Every structure is written in C-alpha cells, then in structure tokens.
Amino acid sequence: MNKREFGFDHLGRGPNDRYRVFKNSDLLRKFLRYRAPFAVYSSVAFYKKPWKRGEWLKSELVFDVDAKDLPVRSCNCDSVCEICLDEALQIVGSIIDVLKEDLGLKNVHVIYSGRGYHIRVLDPAAMQLNSEVRSQILKYVSGAFNPKNRYYMESLPGQKPYELEHFTIPVGYSAVFTDRIKYIILHLTGEEEIDQINPRLLKDVMQNRHFLEEEKWGLFKNKIGPRRYKNLVDGIAKLNLGLVDAKVSIDLKRILRLPTSLHSKVSMKCMKVDNIENFDPLKEAVPKFVRERKEF
Amino acid sequence: MVSSYFLYPLSDEGEQIVRQQGSLENLFLEDKDLMDLVIHTKSQNISNDSYIPKSLAEYTLKRVEWYVRKKYDKEYEHNDYAFLLNPELEIYDVISFYIAAQSIGINFNPNSRESRVFIESQGQLIQERLETLSKTLREETIAKLLNQLIAADNLHWTSLAELLGSKKINLSHLIIDKGQIILDKKDFLDRFEHKIEDRIPEKMYDILIGDKIKELIVNRMIMQNTENYISKVHEMVSNVEAHPSLIQIGAKISKTLTENYSYSSNQGGDIKASKFQVEAFPPCIQNTMDGVSAGNRNDAIVLLMTSFLSYARLYPSVFKNKADLKISDLDKGLKITTTEILPLIYEAAQNCNPPLFEDDPQEKLNITAKLGFGVHETPELDKEGESKWYTPMSCEKIKIHLPVLCQPDENCKKIGNPLSYYNLKKWLMKQSMTNQQTENTKKSEGN
Incomplete structure (x- = not known):
C-alpha cells in the first residue's frame, strides 16, 4: 500500500489532490473521515518514491470496460442500464478467458467501477511489461485487427501461400478474433453507423447472422460475399478497439477508482466482484443510504 | 553443419574466437587469406577490385554497406557481396561483427541509426545464411541456436517481453496456450488436435508454426542481444579508453551509411519537402x-x-x-x-x-x-x-x-x-x- 500513489477529488470535478501516500489503511481511513472527498483513487503503479511518482517499480495490467462506451449496445440507453452493464460483464468474462487460457496470467481480479468494470491483473509476469507490450495485449484480447489470411509453410522465397480465414483457425489470435467478431455481429441492432459497413451490407449481415449462432461461418461469408466480408471484419476490428478504454491499459501511471469507495456521480459502490457469473451491480453495488431512499 | 557463431557471433564459441584471434592491431593491414577466400567464393563478382575487401576493416564496412545497398539501391547485385554468405569466412565474420558492434557502441548511441542499421543487417544476414542450408541442416541449426538462446524447455511468452516491447515480434504471431509459446508439433497436437475440424492437424501445425516461428524467435533474439551488446559497450565507454582503430571504423561506418542513403532518399524523395501548408x-x-x-x-x-x-x-x-x-x-x-x-x-x-x-x-x-x-x-x-x-x-x-x-x-x-x-x-x-x-x-x- 505504501508504494502506491493515492488521489482524491475534493471538489466533485475529478481528482485534484494527487501524490498522496499512506503507510497503512488506518491512516487512509482517518484521512477519508476527516476530508470526506467526493472520490478516492489509487495508482496501478508501485513506486519507490510514490510521493513524486518516482522510481517506478511495476504496474498492474488493467482493462477498463465501460458500459457507457461500448461500441455496440443492444439497449440504446443514454447512460448505463441493466442491459449494457450485463453486456460489459460478458465482455469482461471473455477477456478474462483469453488472459487466463491463452496468456496464462494469474491473479486476475474484477472490480465494478460504478459505470463498468476494471480487470486488474497482479501477476508478477505481467506487471513489469512496458506500454508497447500492454498495447499488444490489448489488441490481442479485444480482437482489434483482422489477422492475416495468407500463410507460408516455410520461410522460402517464391512459395504459394495457403489462404486461411480467421474462422478456420481455432487457436491463437485468430480464435480470439473470431469470438469478438461473432459477439459484435450478434449484438448489432441494425441501426449502427460503422465505418466500412454501408447500410446495405449491415442489412445483409442482420439477415444472415443466424448462421453464426450455429458456427456456420463459411455459409455466412458466402452470403455476404468475399469482398464485402473483408470490409465487414475490417470495420468490426476497428470497433473492437473500443471494447476496452485503451488509454487506461497502456498508461503505467494511471490512477483508478479505489475499490470500496463511492462513485459519487452515480451513487454506486466501486467494489470487487467475486463471481462474475452471478454479480448484479444493481443489487450489490447500491450503497445503503441510496437503498433507504424512498424513491429507490 | 554451419557453425552457430556464423549466425550468432555472441554465442560462447563466438566469444572464444574473438578472445583468441581478435586483435585490433592489424585491422587495416592487407590480409591475403581473406582476399583469397572472398575471390574464391562461388558467384562472387570479382570484375572490380573494389568488390574485394582487403582487410578486416574493409570486410566490416562491407557488411554494413551490403545491407544498406540491398535495402535502398535499385542497382544492388547480390554477387557483389556473395562472400558474406560463405561459411569458410566465418572466423573473419565473427571478428568483424565484434569490430562493428564495438565501433558503433563507442561512437554512437544505442538509438542511433548506425546501431539500428547494424542490428537489422545482422537479422537479414541470419535469414539469408539460413536460406543457403538444406531443410534438415536448417532445422538442426535452428534447434541448436534455440537451445543456446532459451534456457528453459518451456517458453513463456513474457520471457520475450523485450522483443515484444521493442516491436521485434508481435504477440499475435505466436500460438500461445496457458502462457506457453507452442513450438513443438507433438505439444501442438496434444493441446489442439481436438479443436481442429475439416483440416489435418499436422498440416495446421506446419502452416501456423512449423520452422517459421522458431526461426523468427531465433532471429529476433539475436538482434535483441546485438542491441544489448551495443548498449553495454556504450555504457562502458566512459570508463575505458577506446582503441583508435575502433573510433576510425565508427566514423567510416557512419560515412558508408550517409553515402549509401543517397541511393534512395535523394534528400526528401518524391514527395518534396516544403514550407508548412x-x-x-x-x-x-x-x-x-x-x-x-x-x-x-x-x-x-x-x-x-x-x-x-x-x-x-x-x-x-x-x-x-x-x-x-x-x-x-x-x-x-x-x-x-x-x-x-x-x-x-x-x-x-x-x-x-x-x-x-x-x-x-x-x-x-x-x-x-x-x-x-x-x-x-x-x-x-x-x-x-x-x-x-x-x-x-x-x-x-x-x-x-x-x-x-x-x-x-x-x-x-x-x-x-x-x-x-x-x-x-x-x-x-x-x-x-x-x-x-x-x-x-x-x-x-x-x-
């Protein structure tokens, strides 16, 4: 705890008091009681000299999935609601699968942030990674680019390539990409405006997406047409980058809302999620004083 | 079998050769054996005297010149530099590697273009030298190098963090399962055979991994180690007085780059530099x-x-x-x-x-x-x-x-x-x- 930087929002307009350090939780508790800030934050980074963010030691690997900013939401609400929070949690689940099953990372935690979720990885193997590697992990887990579809058997000049679409490769990044593309297509409302996907293509996608529920990718691609299929997956790949707030993942010195503190703008508790399968923020993250209000 | 130090001069054997035979005293002296080996290299162009390096210093400069000309000069001819792929010159090659790396480390920063070009040239040389080998020999060489470069049997992807962080390799190029980079065919089949439908799993392995990924890792690790070696020399230079020959060669490497870039760049290229619009x-x-x-x-x-x-x-x-x-x-x-x-x-x-x-x-x-x-x-x-x-x-x-x-x-x-x-x-x-x-x-x- 004494290696992290703490930040506070005393005016209700974002963190305005940073570089704070606490030796133990008692001192932090006293500070909170005395100053009663609007919001509390702590750094993902550990420093030798946290009071000046000096001598960086390591940082948690973080993924911020905000329900309000999801690129595709089936609810169309203005802020966040039960539906988009649930969709955010589905995305969190699929990212955790990749972090654990593909990348073999351990010590992976989920925090409900008030408007979405933070995945916080404290695996020592990941905490030393620089921003460039984190950026690559981010793109890998979110399916942010269309994988190559031409493969060569050997590194020899003049060979003919094998053409393999992502959905024919059930391993590695291609499998992650297929999973993300499927998620987005099945959650489209048909009203979206997406770069590289014109209204006619979107309409055809909506008409034929039932093939994907049965994993019939070949049939789906045939119905769409090979050229338009490439436009479709390229367009969705760009959207996928928006599944996670990229800036949070690559920033080694970010401060994040402190679990157990209150998100004062939405009156929800920022809290650790022990079981993502049955977590319901509208039941578990509502503070007592809100629950006791008459209108709740 | 090609010597591993012909591809990886920083190997223990390579270091030993330099310790025993590397001397900085005669770098600029004409070396008849070197010239003889170059002249008798298969396909080597000997029509012009300038194609033949006459000393270790000239061989070192040719190594850099080759890469820049190959990359930027439309009139580049492989046969002008065929000797660089000749394993009979391996001892000269290893020593010249150290001369170039030390000259660059002494004279330039690890981020300088001299460093970057030299590191890239080493990667390209490895690739081309491997291409001259038969399939079996190539596999054996890569397996041997991989053993030298990676201590453990299981390769966790985070152990390549340096390569990933310097963009020498991309995470998506690797097949990773539970954190392990999958390189071995049996391991691949044990883990993924049940998932592969409508395709032969063995062939899927050959297409996705095969020898390519092993070669990529070996190549990039050698490049990374070369970069680290230059950085180490650069750090040490303030404590140790540099040999005048190395300072001289550093200046010549820089000159070689400047002269050869004119092949492509023409000071700004086709899209002309002009005042801001x-x-x-x-x-x-x-x-x-x-x-x-x-x-x-x-x-x-x-x-x-x-x-x-x-x-x-x-x-x-x-x-x-x-x-x-x-x-x-x-x-x-x-x-x-x-x-x-x-x-x-x-x-x-x-x-x-x-x-x-x-x-x-x-x-x-x-x-x-x-x-x-x-x-x-x-x-x-x-x-x-x-x-x-x-x-x-x-x-x-x-x-x-x-x-x-x-x-x-x-x-x-x-x-x-x-x-x-x-x-x-x-x-x-x-x-x-x-x-x-x-x-x-x-x-x-x-x-």
Whole structure:
C-alpha cells in the first residue's frame, strides 16, 4: 500500500489532490473521515518514491470496460442500464478467458467501477511489461485487427501461400478474433453507423447472422460475399478497439477508482466482484443510504 | 553443419574466437587469406577490385554497406557481396561483427541509426545464411541456436517481453496456450488436435508454426542481444579508453551509411519537402493546434505534434522511402528546425489548457528527445543520435493514445497516418488549383 500513489477529488470535478501516500489503511481511513472527498483513487503503479511518482517499480495490467462506451449496445440507453452493464460483464468474462487460457496470467481480479468494470491483473509476469507490450495485449484480447489470411509453410522465397480465414483457425489470435467478431455481429441492432459497413451490407449481415449462432461461418461469408466480408471484419476490428478504454491499459501511471469507495456521480459502490457469473451491480453495488431512499 | 557463431557471433564459441584471434592491431593491414577466400567464393563478382575487401576493416564496412545497398539501391547485385554468405569466412565474420558492434557502441548511441542499421543487417544476414542450408541442416541449426538462446524447455511468452516491447515480434504471431509459446508439433497436437475440424492437424501445425516461428524467435533474439551488446559497450565507454582503430571504423561506418542513403532518399524523395501548408493538416493535428486539455496534452504535443511537424516539414516521404535519415541530413544547420518546426510545436503547447510548459517545463526536453537530440533543452548537432527521431504516430496509435483528437473526415478513410493525410491533401489542393487555373485560362481564351 505504501508504494502506491493515492488521489482524491475534493471538489466533485475529478481528482485534484494527487501524490498522496499512506503507510497503512488506518491512516487512509482517518484521512477519508476527516476530508470526506467526493472520490478516492489509487495508482496501478508501485513506486519507490510514490510521493513524486518516482522510481517506478511495476504496474498492474488493467482493462477498463465501460458500459457507457461500448461500441455496440443492444439497449440504446443514454447512460448505463441493466442491459449494457450485463453486456460489459460478458465482455469482461471473455477477456478474462483469453488472459487466463491463452496468456496464462494469474491473479486476475474484477472490480465494478460504478459505470463498468476494471480487470486488474497482479501477476508478477505481467506487471513489469512496458506500454508497447500492454498495447499488444490489448489488441490481442479485444480482437482489434483482422489477422492475416495468407500463410507460408516455410520461410522460402517464391512459395504459394495457403489462404486461411480467421474462422478456420481455432487457436491463437485468430480464435480470439473470431469470438469478438461473432459477439459484435450478434449484438448489432441494425441501426449502427460503422465505418466500412454501408447500410446495405449491415442489412445483409442482420439477415444472415443466424448462421453464426450455429458456427456456420463459411455459409455466412458466402452470403455476404468475399469482398464485402473483408470490409465487414475490417470495420468490426476497428470497433473492437473500443471494447476496452485503451488509454487506461497502456498508461503505467494511471490512477483508478479505489475499490470500496463511492462513485459519487452515480451513487454506486466501486467494489470487487467475486463471481462474475452471478454479480448484479444493481443489487450489490447500491450503497445503503441510496437503498433507504424512498424513491429507490 | 554451419557453425552457430556464423549466425550468432555472441554465442560462447563466438566469444572464444574473438578472445583468441581478435586483435585490433592489424585491422587495416592487407590480409591475403581473406582476399583469397572472398575471390574464391562461388558467384562472387570479382570484375572490380573494389568488390574485394582487403582487410578486416574493409570486410566490416562491407557488411554494413551490403545491407544498406540491398535495402535502398535499385542497382544492388547480390554477387557483389556473395562472400558474406560463405561459411569458410566465418572466423573473419565473427571478428568483424565484434569490430562493428564495438565501433558503433563507442561512437554512437544505442538509438542511433548506425546501431539500428547494424542490428537489422545482422537479422537479414541470419535469414539469408539460413536460406543457403538444406531443410534438415536448417532445422538442426535452428534447434541448436534455440537451445543456446532459451534456457528453459518451456517458453513463456513474457520471457520475450523485450522483443515484444521493442516491436521485434508481435504477440499475435505466436500460438500461445496457458502462457506457453507452442513450438513443438507433438505439444501442438496434444493441446489442439481436438479443436481442429475439416483440416489435418499436422498440416495446421506446419502452416501456423512449423520452422517459421522458431526461426523468427531465433532471429529476433539475436538482434535483441546485438542491441544489448551495443548498449553495454556504450555504457562502458566512459570508463575505458577506446582503441583508435575502433573510433576510425565508427566514423567510416557512419560515412558508408550517409553515402549509401543517397541511393534512395535523394534528400526528401518524391514527395518534396516544403514550407508548412497548415490548411492541409489533418483534423487531429488541427485539433491539437487549437489546444488540448490536461490529460491528453502531453502526448498530443510531445508524441503527436513533434513527430508530425518535423516529418511533414523535412521528410514527408519517410514512409515511401524508408531510408533512416537524421534531421541534420535534411536540415544541415538546424535552421528550419529552430525557426519553423519548434515555434509551431511551442505555439500548440501554449494553446493547451493549462499551457503545457507552465506546469510541465520538462516536456521541452522530451520534445528535443523525440527529434533525436537526446534529453536537452534545445536541439544541438553534437547531441544528435542520443535518442531516436520518432516517426509520426499512426491513426491506429492515435485512436489508442488520443481518441479525443481523432475526428475523421472523408480523407481520413483513405490513409493510415496523419502524414499521409497531409501529403494527400497537399496533392488534392494542388490539383484543384491546377484545374482552376486551366478553367480560368479557358475562360479568358473564350473571351
């Protein structure tokens, strides 16, 4: 705890008091009681000299999935609601699968942030990674680019390539990409405006997406047409980058809302999620004083 | 079997050879055995005396010259440098590797173009030397090198963090399961056979992994180790007096690069460098010029503006030409840099809210560093090469680092980098002006 930087929002307009350090939780508790800030934050980074963010030691690997900013939401609400929070949690689940099953990372935690979720990885193997590697992990887990579809058997000049679409490769990044593309297509409302996907293509996608529920990718691609299929997956790949707030993942010195503190703008508790399968923020993250209000 | 040190000079055997046979005293002396081996290399062009390195020093320079000419010179002929693939010259080659790496480490920074070109040339040499081997021999060589480079049987992807962090390898190129990079066929089949439908699992392994990934890892690890070796030499140079021959060779390497870059770059290339046309700036740059608020302003000014403006003004064809130039290659006395580029960057910094240098004055030093002049207040010629001249951020990177600035317009759909936008828009503006002039001429002729 004494290696992290703490930040506070005393005016209700974002963190305005940073570089704070606490030796133990008692001192932090006293500070909170005395100053009663609007919001509390702590750094993902550990420093030798946290009071000046000096001598960086390591940082948690973080993924911020905000329900309000999801690129595709089936609810169309203005802020966040039960539906988009649930969709955010589905995305969190699929990212955790990749972090654990593909990348073999351990010590992976989920925090409900008030408007979405933070995945916080404290695996020592990941905490030393620089921003460039984190950026690559981010793109890998979110399916942010269309994988190559031409493969060569050997590194020899003049060979003919094998053409393999992502959905024919059930391993590695291609499998992650297929999973993300499927998620987005099945959650489209048909009203979206997406770069590289014109209204006619979107309409055809909506008409034929039932093939994907049965994993019939070949049939789906045939119905769409090979050229338009490439436009479709390229367009969705760009959207996928928006599944996670990229800036949070690559920033080694970010401060994040402190679990157990209150998100004062939405009156929800920022809290650790022990079981993502049955977590319901509208039941578990509502503070007592809100629950006791008459209108709740 | 080719010696592993012919591909990996930093191996234990390579180090031993240098310790026993590497002497800096006779680097410039004519070496008859060396010349004899070069002349008798199969397919070697001997029509001109200049193709034959006559001393270890000349061999060392040829190693660098080969790579730059191969990359940039349209008239490059492989047979002019065929001796570089001749394993009979392996002892000379190992010693020349150390001479070049030490000369570069002593004379230049690890981020300098001299370092980068040498590291890349080593990667390319490995690739080409492997291509001369039979399939079996190639597999055996790679297996041996892999054992030397990786201590453990299981390779966890995070142990390649250095390669991933320096972009020598991409995470998505690897097949990873439970953290382990899968290289072995049996391991692949044990883990994934049940998942593969409609295809032969063995063939899927050959297509996705085969020997390619092993070779990629070996190649990039050797490049990384070469980079680390140069850095180590550079760190030590302040404590140990450098041998005059190494200082001399360092200067010659630099000269070789400058001379050979002229093959491609022609000082700016096809897209000519010219005064700023602010109206052709892409939306992200226009937005930055207008001022950026706290949270994004440091990245916007230091990473986005500095690289964009310097390349837009001095080297707009960087992505087409790809020659690794320094600012002083294009702006000899740094006049354009100090009177046109920096004032515009500083103006954008002043427009930020709050003004960037008011509470972050050290960002001026970072701007200088991103121009390739190290962490100093202003760019100075003798500091050039202390850091890397950063190329402009791609649109993809801007979307990650600075999403608020990315408000694409129609032209953005056609490009992947703000610099390409600038070149395109300048061209479109020029076209429209030419069309307008033609129309005006027609009208006046009609009258």
